[in-house]
Amino acid sequence: MLATSYVTIKYVRAESGMTREFKVAIKARLARVVGMYKLSLLILRKSFTYLVILATILSVITSGLNTRYENNLVVIRDPSITNTTHTILVRFSTPVIIGDCSTLLGDLSLEGNCTYFYRAVLDQPYQLEKSKKLIYVMIGVEDKILKDLGIDRELSEYSFVYSEVLGEFMTDFILVNNKRIEITLIYVNNNLLRNYTIFYKTPLIPTQGYVGVEPVIVPLQHVLISTYENVMRILGSEEPLVTDVVITNLSKPPDPVRFFELLETRYPVTEVAAAGDGHVTYISETRIPTPDSLISAILSSVTASIIIISVFSSTMPYLTELRSKISFMGFQPWAITIIIVGYTLTSIMFPGLITLVYVFVSMGGASTLNSMVTLIISWFASTTYIILRIKPEKLVTETYMPPTPRYVLMTSVTDIKKLVELIIKLIRTNEFFTTEEVEWKIEGDEAFIHAKMNYVDSWGSGIDLTIFINVASEGTYINISSTVFGVEEVSETMSRSINALAVSRIVGGVKAWEATF
Amino acid sequence: MGSNILVIFVKAVTKSSGLKISVIASINLLIILLFRNNALIPYLSLLLTMVASAAIVIVDFRLQSILLYVLFSYGLRPNSVRLLILLHSLLVASVLSLPYLVVDVVSFSLALTLAFLVVLGMLSLIYKSIRDTASIPQI
Numbered sequence: 001m002l003a004t005s006y007v008t009i010k011y012v013r014a015e016s017g018m019t020r021e022f023k024v025a026i027k028a029r030l031a032r033v034v035g036m037y038k039l040s041l042l043i044l045r046k047s048f049t050y051l052v053i054l055a056t057i058l059s060v061i062t063s064g065l066n067t068r069y070e071n072n073l074v075v076i077r078d079p080s081i082t083n084t085t086h087t088i089l090v091r092f093s094t095p096v097i098i099g100d101c102s103t104l105l106g107d108l109s110l111e112g113n114c115t116y117f118y119r120a121v122l123d124q125p126y127q128l129e130k131s132k133k134l135i136y137v138m139i140g141v142e143d144k145i146l147k148d149l150g151i152d153r154e155l156s157e158y159s160f161v162y163s164e165v166l167g168e169f170m171t172d173f174i175l176v177n178n179k180r181i182e183i184t185l186i187y188v189n190n191n192l193l194r195n196y197t198i199f200y201k202t203p204l205i206p207t208q209g210y211v212g213v214e215p216v217i218v219p220l221q222h223v224l225i226s227t228y229e230n231v232m233r234i235l236g237s238e239e240p241l242v243t244d245v246v247i248t249n250l251s252k253p254p255d256p257v258r259f260f261e262l263l264e265t266r267y268p269v270t271e272v273a274a275a276g277d278g279h280v281t282y283i284s285e286t287r288i289p290t291p292d293s294l295i296s297a298i299l300s301s302v303t304a305s306i307i308i309i310s311v312f313s314s315t316m317p318y319l320t321e322l323r324s325k326i327s328f329m330g331f332q333p334w335a336i337t338i339i340i341v342g343y344t345l346t347s348i349m350f351p352g353l354i355t356l357v358y359v360f361v362s363m364g365g366a367s368t369l370n371s372m373v374t375l376i377i378s379w380f381a382s383t384t385y386i387i388l389r390i391k392p393e394k395l396v397t398e399t400y401m402p403p404t405p406r407y408v409l410m411t412s413v414t415d416i417k418k419l420v421e422l423i424i425k426l427i428r429t430n431e432f433f434t435t436e437e438v439e440w441k442i443e444g445d446e447a448f449i450h451a452k453m454n455y456v457d458s459w460g461s462g463i464d465l466t467i468f469i470n471v472a473s474e475g476t477y478i479n480i481s482s483t484v485f486g487v488e489e490v491s492e493t494m495s496r497s498i499n500a501l502a503v504s505r506i507v508g509g510v511k512a513w514e515a516t517f
Numbered sequence: 518m519g520s521n522i523l524v525i526f527v528k529a530v531t532k533s534s535g536l537k538i539s540v541i542a543s544i545n546l547l548i549i550l551l552f553r554n555n556a557l558i559p560y561l562s563l564l565l566t567m568v569a570s571a572a573i574v575i576v577d578f579r580l581q582s583i584l585l586y587v588l589f590s591y592g593l594r595p596n597s598v599r600l601l602i603l604l605h606s607l608l609v610a611s612v613l614s615l616p617y618l619v620v621d622v623v624s625f626s627l628a629l630t631l632a633f634l635v636v637l638g639m640l641s642l643i644y645k646s647i648r649d650t651a652s653i654p655q656i
Contacts (some may be wrong), residue, residue, distance in 0.1 A: 065555040
C-alpha cells in the first residue's frame with residue numbers, strides 16, 4: 001500500500017510539471033524564512049534577553065498581586081418602580097438550607113417577609129410516561145404562589161402543576177432515577193405561568209438566556225411546579241432546599257453591598273438585587289478589578305516598559321548594524337521588522353503568557369485581567385519603540401557620510417613663522433571653542449601644530465587638530481587633519497558641525513590674511 | 518584639574534540615561550509600594566529593582582567606558598577612577614532604593630527595611646564588580 005502510494009506520488013510529481021525551477025523557488029523562499037528564524041535566534045541568545053524576560057515576568061506577577069477586587073454592581077433606574085417599600089432577591093449558586101427569615105436578616109437589623117423558592121434545572125431529565133414529555137425544571141413554591149397561579153385547592157402528595165394537562169387534572173407516571181412514581185398533574189394557565197415574576201423582571205420559570213433585554217424561559221412543557229414538600233419528596237431531600245429568596249416589605253432601605261458581603265460568608269450567594277424608589281441594584285459574585293488596581297497595573301507596565309526599552313536602547317547599535325547587514329544580504333526592509341516582532345513576541349509575550357496562566361491559576365480572573373493589561377502595554381510599548389528606533393529616519397542616513405577629516409590648503413605666503421603665528425591666533429580666537437592646548441614646532445621649511453579645542457555649546461565634545469605646513473618653491477601647503485571627540489556619543493550632524501567650525505575658521509582666516517599680505 | 522574632573526564626572530552622571538531611568542523606575546516603584554495590598558509586593562519589586570539596575574548597567578556601559586578613558590587621560594589613577602565609579606553606583610543604587618526608604622518612613626516594616634538594605638548593598642556590589650571586571654581592562 002505504502003509502496004503504491006509512493007510510486008503514485010512520484011509519478012504525479014513527474015507528470016504534473018513540478019519542475020526543478022519550482023522546487024528552487026520554494027527552497028529560496030524557505031531559505032529566507034530560515035534566515036529570519038536564525039537571525040531571531042541570534043538576538044534571542046544575547047544575554048540582555050534574560051533581563052527582558054525577567055522584567056516581564058516580575059511586572060506581570062506584581063500587577064497580579066496588586067489587584068483589588070470589587071463585586072460587580074449595576075444600578076438600573078426605572079421610574080415604573082413606584083413602591084416606597086423595598087424588595088430584595090437573593091440567588092444562590094447551589095441549593096441551600098435556610099432557617100427562618102429572621103436568621104437571614106438578623107445581622108442587618110432588618111425586618112421583612114421572606115418567600116422561598118426552589119428552582120432547579122435538572123442534569124438528568126425526568127420522564128412523564130403517559131405524556132411522553134421530559135421534565136427539565138422542578139420548581140418548589142409556597143402555597144401563596146400557587147394561589148397567585150390560580151391553583152386554589154391544596155395540593156395533595158405527589159400532585160404537580162403542569163401546563164400541558166388536558167382538562168383539569170390527569171394522572172401520570174414520572175420516572176425518577178429508574179423509579180416509577182404515580183403523580184397527579186393539575187392544569188395551570190400557560191400565560192399566567194409564563195408571565196409570573198418573582199422579582200423585578202425575573203420570571204418564576206428559569207431563564208435560558210436573553211434576546212436583547214427580554215428573558216427567554218424554559219418551554220413550559222418541561223416544567224413541573226408544586227409545593228416544597230412534594231418537590232423535596234421527588235428529589236429525596238429530607239431538608240427543604242432553597243435556590244432563591246425574595247424578601248418583601250423591608251422595614252428600611254437595605255444596603256445591598258453589605259447584605260451581599262454578609263451573606264457571602266455563610267452561603268454560596270451568586271446575586272443580590274434590591275428594588276425600590278425607582279431603582280434596581282444588582283450585585284453579583286463576579287469580581288472586577290478596582291480603578292486603583294488598574295492604575296497599579298499600568299504603573300507596573302510602565303516600569304517594565306522602561307526597563308525593557310532601556311535594555312533595547314542599549315542594543316540599538318547592534319540591531320542597526322544587523323539591519324544593515326541583512327539589507328546587504330538581500331532581505332527586504334520588512335524582514336527586520338518581522339525579526340524584531342518575533343523577538344519581542346518570544347521574549348515578552350511567550351513568558352508573559354505562561355506567567356498569566358500561573359496568575360490565573362493562583363490568583364483568579366481579576367488578577368489575570370490586571371496582569372494582561374501590564375503584559376499588553378509592555379509588549380506594545382517596547383515593540384513600537386524598537387521598531388521606530390531601528391528604522392532609518394531618512395534615506396540619506398542610510399549612507400554614512402563621515403565629516404571630512406582632512407583638508408589641504410595652498411597659499412602663496414612663504415613666511416612660515418608668520419603663518420604659524422596666524423594659525424595659532426585663529427585657533428585661539430575661535431569663539432566656538434575654548435582652546436585646551438596648542439603646541440607647535442617649526443623646523444626649516446616645515447612646521448607642525450597640534451591643538452585640542454573644546455566645543456562651547458556641548459560639554460565633553462571638541463576637536464583635535466593636527467596641522468602640517470610645508471613651504472615649497474611654488475607656495476605653501478597647509479594640511480589640516482581633524483578628529484572630533486566626545487564623552488557622549490557625538491551625532492553625525494554635530495560632528496560635521498564641529499569639524500566645519502574649526503577648519504573653516506583656519507581656511508577662511510588664512511585666505512583673508514593672504515589677500516592683505 | 519580636580520575641579521575639571523569633578524565637573525566632567527557630575528555632568529556624566531547627571532546626563533546619563535541610567536540615572537534618568539532609575540529616577541522614573543523609582544517613582545513608579547514608590548507608587549506601587551505605597552498602594553500595595555499584598556505582602557509579597559516589596560520582595561517582587563525588589564527583584565524588579567535588581568533587573569532595572571542590571572538594565573542601567575547595560576545602558577550606561579558605553580558612557581562609563583568613555584568616561585573612564587577621559588578620567589585616565591586626565592591622569593587619574595585606576596583606584597581613584599574606581600572610587601568615582603563606586604560613587605556613581607551608590608548614587609544610582611540610592612535612587613533605586615529610595616522608594617523603600619520613603620515607604621519605611623511612612624509605614625515602618627522590617628521587611629521593607631531589609632529590602633532597602635539588600636537593594637543598597639546588592640546594587641553597589643553589582644556595579645563595583647562589573648566596573649572592575651569589565652570596563653577598566655578594556656581601556
